[in-house]
Amino acid sequence: MLRDDASEFVYLNNAATSWPKPPQVLNAVQESLISPFVGGGRSSGSDAQDYIWDARTAVAGLLGVCDEERVLFSHNATDALNTLIHGFLSAHSGPVHVISSVLEHNSVLRPLWELKQAGRIELTLLPMKGAYLDLDTVSDSVRSETKLAVLNHGSNVLGSVQDLDRAGKILHESGVYVIADGAQTAGHVPLVFDQLAIDAYAFTGHKALFGIPGTGGFIIKDPEEITPIRYGGTGSNSVSLNHPRDLPERFEAGTHNFPGLAALTAGIDFIQTTGQKSIEEKGIRQSRMMIDGLKAEPNITIYNETPDLPIISLNIDGLDNEDLGFILTRAYRIITRSGLHCAPLVHKETDGGRGSVRLSLSWFTTDEECIRAVQVIREVARSANSQISQA
């Protein structure tokens, strides 16, 4: 079972970046770099592929947006969330109270914390109930100056998917603008954005959408609520020094990531061809199979026994999670993620801030890999009680 016996990696860090990528994603990147670039105002060519618009159409189709113009691209979900949060505050003067939650990733917590420290906003963090946002607290947290809520859709630590439609309906009754962080759910969870009580939804390309790092964006309902915070060349109306306010140029300045967007289109095409339902069901089945196996070992603590996403968070009693991650990688070639997963407040609630080892699966994870990972982690857990010597 040690490293000499293992010839290949078992990759269980898909909640960070999915791997491997479908072959058509790799081909799309290569083809996009071979072909000349053609895009709005950026080339005189006319017969090559429009990677940007193809990606907009693909995202709109998958996430349930009826107009492609309301799909806006950025570098990743963090970048999109920063655009939305800072853009909203730029568009709304005066005191602003913001609601968020302890489930958030630092991509939400840190921008909000900076704004709070600067005195720009007041911040309320909603508590968790089990692995979920405590929806009973939403209504009471709204104040007269509450204008914005930024809420996690899928927890990257606990794999829980929040009922943001219900939260959004409560918040909309008070006119609160709702931004959802969909970094973990885009691709995993079927979504019809236009029918949900959410005003903007941030996504990333390199996780469950099977794209490559460096792509992401957001989908939005009313763009007037968000002021652009970046300005520059758009390849359109170049005679004017004013940055265009129409979509999509309003939020997209500079040259796009052509290879990345070609990969994103191919990744979404892979999801549509494979079937989102099949992907979702396989992930849940394998997660439950792993959890059942891991639970059999008495000194393994699992923090999410019924995840909605294929994510498992665990610790072994008597072993630091960083050490477990190190052992799994170096001895068994099992790639996981250990530590706080950029979500420190979730850990404060679940494991006392100690952090955990996270196993996260993708469509390409095989049952054999799941079984092997369970066997190895159980083996390490049994070893964890051996001698500790003190100088």
Next chain:
Amino acid sequence: MRIVRSVRHKVCTDGAFMREVILDAPITEPFVEFLKNFGTVMMLGTMGPGFFKYELKDGFSIKGWIGDTNIEIRFRREVMDICEDYVSVLFYYYYDGKPDLDKLRRIDTKTREQILVRIHGNTDGNPVAG
């Protein structure tokens, strides 16, 4: 035993600074036994050649595998300069399993004092009352 080169660096979750280093010879069981003189050593004995983790409280930790030349060292940032020198000394003075323990213990005591003064302001390990 010497550190040949440092191959990867990163800042860890707890703010510690991690260095992955390559040694000129594989870690041996006697070397891990030797480390027990200067800190806490944890070993997972039933896992083949054995994972070990050495820790000097408030200073640094070393983890790796017996038989491997690749180890990971994590330094507490505030005392990294002190600990880096100390790590080199530990490896250098190990020789071929016959280290001068008395000499090393004197260095160890001095190093621990420096760490405590840097972090706590005194050698008791208690924060100085304000």
